[in-house]
Amino acid sequence: MPEGHTVHRLAALHERMFRGRPVRVESPQGRFTDGARRLDGRVLDEAEAHGKHLLLRFDDDQVLHIHLGIYGTYSFGPLPAPAPTGAIRLRLVGDADYADLRGPNACDLLEPGEVKALRDRLGPDPLRPDADPELAWRRISRRITPIAVLLMDQTVVAGPGNIYRAEVLFRAGLDPRRPGRSLTRAEWDVLWADLAELMAEGVRTGRIDTVRPEHTPEAMGRPPRVDDHGGEVYVYRRAAAPCLICGTAVRTEIIAGRNLFWCPTCQPPR
Structure with missing residues (x-):
């Protein structure tokens, strides 16, 4: 399972590739179809990590929560994105780059109260400036x-x-x-x-x-x-x-x- 520094690097990479721009969101595998439909075309406002949890906040305050777990992997690349192969749970497509997520432990949308509940049950993250x-x-x-x-x-x-x-x-x-x-x-x-x-x-x-x-x-x-x-x-x-x-x-x-x-x-x- 990736350690916390890896997830912070993923957050920074999402910000560089997608922040401030509309993002096309797909679920080629089909296991995140409803969530992808709700996010498709939205602007990514912020990407952050808390411990091993990646949180992508979009302009309508919807938060995409990703936890890689043991088997989750990301791949990134420039456009055009290749035809989807394998079990791609999530594909994000920006102006110039794409990101594919496979096999995560969690890939779901959280309501504001659920985001707070997640943060409340986690301990402080040594990499976050607000850590106590x-x-x-x-x-x-x-x-x-x-x-x-x-x-x-x-x-x-x-x-x-x-x-x-x-x-x-x-x-x-x-x-x-x-x-x-x-x-x-x-x-x-x-x-x-x-x-x-x-x-x-x-x-x-x-x-x-x-x-x-x-x-x-x-x-x-x-x-x-x-x-x-x-x-x-x-x-x-x-x-x-x-x-x-x-x-x-x-x-x-x-x-x-x-x-x-x-x-x-x-x-x-x-």
Whole structure:
């Protein structure tokens, strides 16, 4: 599932391609036909992301809500758009570009009250200027749930996924199995600031790089990481490999249904 920085990049791309202009909206697959009919020819006023949710607001205050989920993908290109092939749930066509959406977890129209309800149930997004880290801290500091689980809970913090949670916990030297309520406020402030910085860099570059300058392949004289996810990381998907800092074998276990990665030396139990 794409992490939050990817959805913010998608929002920016929609704004560059379609904002301020009428958009042709189609559902070649047929599963969004009624919604496409209501949006067709409307002007896109704004595209924004909150966590992993993409919100496209049109000039009649209709909001198209998209959540990619595990299988959702976007493709973009210049006009003329090719003939639709495969299960294209949504096609947007502007003056010069088109966008095709396949396989999303959600593609639906929301009423104003439903948009508010969605925002209210999501935690703060470190990439949004209106984010309130205090809200996340209140939810974390009262829970016995492991911090690794809480960082993946979109009602606590919206946007981080498996990679960011593993990496910020490593960079902070925190055992991922610690209960949320055992964190100090200073530890939480470090985590939030690091999330905001790393995710903003992900928006800028389109990849997740979490290693500090002294631990890059060039600085350490090591081969670059080869992985479908790309980017240089400390522990994510490096199970049994030596920690880049201490050499201890990176550990992994399944927690709350997801693979967790950490270094038992750099992230010792409290």
